[in-house]
Amino acid sequence: MNKKQIIKLLKIGENREIEFKESKNKLSKSIWETYSAFSNSRGGIIVLGIKENKENNICTIEGIDNYNNILKDFWNTINNKEKISFNTITDDDIEIKNIDNKKIIVISIPVADRKNKPIYINNNPITGTYKRYHEGDYKCSKEEIKVMISESSEESKDGMILQEFDINNLDNETIDSYRIRFKIHKGDNHEWNNLSNKDFLYMIRAIDRKTDKLTLAGLLMFGKNEEILEIIPSFFLDYREIDNFITTERWSNRITSSPDEMWVGNLWSFFTKIVNRLTSDIPTPFALDKDLMRIDDTEVHESVRERTYKLYSTYRLFRKW
Numbered sequence: 394m395n396k397k398q399i400i401k402l403l404k405i406g407e408n409r410e411i412e413f414k415e416s417k418n419k420l421s422k423s424i425w426e427t428y429s430a431f432s433n434s435r436g437g438i439i440v441l442g443i444k445e446n447k448e449n450n451i452c453t454i455e456g457i458d459n460y461n462n463i464l465k466d467f468w469n470t471i472n473n474k475e476k477i478s479f480n481t482i483t484d485d486d487i488e489i490k491n492i493d494n495k496k497i498i499v500i501s502i503p504v505a506d507r508k509n510k511p512i513y514i515n516n517n518p519i520t521g522t523y524k525r526y527h528e529g530d531y532k533c534s535k536e537e538i539k540v541m542i543s544e545s546s547e548e549s550k551d552g553m554i555l556q557e558f559d560i561n562n563l564d565n566e567t568i569d570s571y572r573i574r575f576k577i578h579k580g581d582n583h584e585w586n587n588l589s590n591k592d593f594l595y596m597i598r599a600i601d602r603k604t605d606k607l608t609l610a611g612l613l614m615f616g617k618n619e620e621i622l623e624i625i626p627s628f629f630l631d632y633r634e635i636d637n638f639i640t641t642e643r644w645s646n647r648i649t650s651s652p653d654e655m656w657v658g659n660l661w662s663f664f665t666k667i668v669n670r671l672t673s674d675i676p677t678p679f680a681l682d683k684d685l686m687r688i689d690d691t692e693v694h695e696s697v698r699e700r701t702y703k704l705y706s707t708y709r710l711f712r713k714w
Contacts, residue, residue: 399499420441454497457497478513486503567659
């Protein structure tokens with residue numbers, strides 16, 4: 394990560410995948426809640442040596458006085474089983490940068506393998522397990538923790554290889570739509586943006602590299618409804634809107650993955666259809682970015698997307714984000 398990229402992070406500010414900690418003289422205690430949250434969610438970046446003014450949302454580089462002591466404290470704690478349940482960090486995940494003669498530390502937190510989840514702190518999964526929503530770390534409910542523990546002990550069904558299906562059984566428009574959203578989310582410079590569709594699908598494990606056959610997750614995300622039904626006959630996606638003012642109907646609007654619908658009916662197309670439906674009536678204030686391009690997204694839009702992401706959290710492809 395170079396200076397230009399770091400300055401860009403400061404302008405973006407904290408969000409679901411970026412967290413700043415001042416840690417000028419000692420390691421911030423709250424770093425471990427964020428570590429747990431990132432590990433249990435979609436991963437993220439923690440930058441030490443940055444001060445955030447919550448009132449005006451301005452981030453400034455304060456630097457770290459003695460980064461060797463900070464790193465020593467970090468490694469001692471993250472490898473202490475009484476403090477952290479599992480260490481997902483390697484030397485390659487930490488960078489020390491000199492920005493305007495000030496040292497900062499950039500820590501990349503990967504998504505934890507499901508077998509190691511939940512990642513928790515203080516030797517107590519019930520009170521020490523966190524997830525990341527928007528720009529905050531939130532304690533997981535007992536139900537969320539039970540799901541992670543259950544999934545950690547089961548063999549993942551998403552990676553099951555479907556010997557009778559390959560890339561030709563996927564819907565190209567769905568793949569294109571997913572890649573557009575991936576580029577928006579990860580940025581123009583992400584190394585996967587220039588890959589062919591097949592290589593990209595390898596990277597997100599929609600296709601098994603050894604056999605060139607689809608995984609179950611790949612078919613569910615990008616396949617066509619009729620072919621998904623061959624593998625999972627009970628597959629059915631159902632979205633309903635209930636209007637409390639209409640007492641004569643069970644719902645006021647409904648979208649399903651039924652073959653009768655004039656759309657492909659996989660998870661990603663269903664997800665985008667629902668998000669568009671949910672955000673269509675949200676007002677968008679007029680605002681321009683630094684390039685004088687209109688900003689059509691708001692915190693409400695982002696919140697809706699995050700809550701909808703949660704509906705599909707059992708599918709690992711979403712966790713790759």
